Amino acid sequence: MARMRPQVLIIGCGFGGLEAARALRTADVDITVVDKTNHHLFQPLLYQVATAGLSAPSIAAPIRHLFRRQRNVTTLLGEVVAIAPTERTVTLKDGARLHWDHLIVAAGATHSYFGRDDWAAHAPGLKTLSDAFEIRRRVLMAFEAAEREEDPVRRAALLQFVVVGGGPTGVELAGTFAEIARHTLPGEFRRIDPRQARVLLVEGSPRVLQAMPEPLSERAREQLAALGVEVRLAARVTGIDAEGLDITTATGAERLHSRCIVWAAGVAASPLGRVLADATGCTLDRAGRVVVEADLSLPGHPAIQVIGDLASAHSHAPGRPPQPVPGVSPGAKQMGRCAAANLQQRLRNQATTPFRYRDYGNLATIGRNSAVVDLDTPAGAWRFSGYPAWLFWLFAHVYFLIGFRNRFVVLIDWAWAYWTHDRHARVVAGSGLSAASPENGAQA
């Protein structure tokens, strides 16, 4: 009888899960990758799908296609709803059970409305392709509705766009909205002037891009202002409804009328963190992330590892106190590689290695021609902004895109958009005037 190889189950195929599976390429194990969707998503460019610059297939690759040559991987489409650490199984939403000897949980994060889930309907977040299509629909339909609106007050409200959250996603979205209004759409409307659209960015802290050094935050704010984005700093959102939102700043309360609000403010760990805590008694941090050991395993459950945005992990550099790992894609990828290495060490009965995060720096783009870059190099910090930073950002992102074809098509799309100011993916399925529904699908 053939020896049964250890069964490795990886939940989620974002940056962490994909990297873990790839790092086990030559390992003598059977790997099953389970994901809720059929694609790996290059999330740093998701805002380009939401703003009609890229089509979805440019940044999403079918998971089983990525693993087609890695014969020790089986890809399954399914949503894990329960984890049994003693039986070593997980249960999928449709009741199916999968066995594992080693479990890597890389289920990622979702939006958090800080307890105000009623805001979700009026201010969608941006995590999935469905989210991106919904934001694309809202932005484009706001201009369409404005072209048909006779009342100047309602028309102005339709042409007011609000992004909540001044992190990288919020800054990218606000900058691109301003570009669409100023450069893409003018000339295409007959009754409105899209350049009169207002784009507001609302941030709770006193500066945008908090993960960046302060001078770069200030440069980003200036570049946003140059694009026409109005930035409200140290602003607290107190309410969101179908007609707009209420904020409070140092100067008092303000009502912002808007029919297109995007939520880029809060991130919460996947609900699987709670599932794991209920099953194992492990600890969750305030954001719902699973507190892991230095080697990324679950305390008391060495066969379970948690990585990526779902993990509350620390970096262990020799001679320095442990540092929390930021929720960025290089962190998830490095955790994926570390988890795979530790799993193999455990199979060989060797000691595991503490996770060490290598921070190569931070990038954020603001719009056409502007970005900020903060790199850690052996020669010291290297910080720059403006056009050179934008070029750097562009090539870094295209380089890391999964799959050669995507890189090539994305470069063409961007070259085209750059020269023409056009955004080719300005297509909304169905009538678009209301959210996606079976009725829309049935229209001729």
Place this chain on the structure above:
Amino acid sequence: MARMRPQVLIIGCGFGGLEAARALRTADVDITVVDKTNHHLFQPLLYQVATAGLSAPSIAAPIRHLFRRQRNVTTLLGEVVAIAPTERTVTLKDGARLHWDHLIVAAGATHSYFGRDDWAAHAPGLKTLSDAFEIRRRVLMAFEAAEREEDPVRRAALLQFVVVGGGPTGVELAGTFAEIARHTLPGEFRRIDPRQARVLLVEGSPRVLQAMPEPLSERAREQLAALGVEVRLAARVTGIDAEGLDITTATGAERLHSRCIVWAAGVAASPLGRVLADATGCTLDRAGRVVVEADLSLPGHPAIQVIGDLASAHSHAPGRPPQPVPGVSPGAKQMGRCAAANLQQRLRNQATTPFRYRDYGNLATIGRNSAVVDLDTPAGAWRFSGYPAWLFWLFAHVYFLIGFRNRFVVLIDWAWAYWTHDRHARVVAGSGLSAASPENGAQA
């Protein structure tokens, strides 16, 4: 006071409406184009979106972008639900009214289930982008579900694909499904062999591609068989449900188990034909199309013209009896130009010209490397099939694609797909396991 220019309203921006508006480029009129969606769709390639070969923006262009330089056109997003010929207005779904002096109705066609609308849920048709996404989802999800299915009988049913209707769309879909199963997916699954999928094409008449000469129909059938498509001719569909369909052929009744059935059999005119008939008393033919005069105007209503798939029109060549115009895109485009010319002649109080359809021939593709071509040339009919026909088909379609960028990207996509057998758009938003719903959109 400025002289009021004649107001031309065009309902629908398919091939007919787009061509009519463009032909009025230099006319001294104000044109409003109303469409239910924000894009013009290159329908001959819609099957490529449904089969994941092209992304939606490759074959769909925002209508207002197409008219950005044509200053006498205003584009409005809206659905016309009523037409008042005496008041010369139309009413949109949201109650808004638009005035017109001249009306061109180019609302196209939708699917017809021959009175069995309950079949629609189990066998979607292919007319809109939403339809294409739904078919893409069903095809890809059938393979995903089969990979997870343990029961061999249910697994076989999941791997059985049925296309109803042997016209150009049905032949293209069936041929491409077979290609996906034989060439794109093998190697990506671990538990099933996608090559074991069965693709069936069910046609009511004794041959596929009825609009083609009989020898080309036979060549198409042979090419389909070579791709692995089982063709059932002279087969009548008697029932469709969630588990499969029932057909009757000369040899008796047959039950085809399938979880992925596509309807490419029946076409019905847009419901606006009925609206027009109720408002004006005009005649509809059996397919619900509006019977028009020789100059494409409505009998008794010279200010209303009906073109494209909604019109039951005839071609009037000198010295020959009138011939019905086929429901193909060259017919719609030629009607669009004729309607625009007659409208201008009427503005000048000149006599209008009867419509004359120029038939340049027929193309249909069957799959990678195969097609059939039937051209009418001044030197006589030119008929060929196989690889040269496929190349001809490819360049003809890319040439007629709207917009330079699209043509370029589509060519790259096809060159890539040709060499790698890959289909890059195999991406389904949401979990995909159930139809698009708000819940899918909310998944992380």
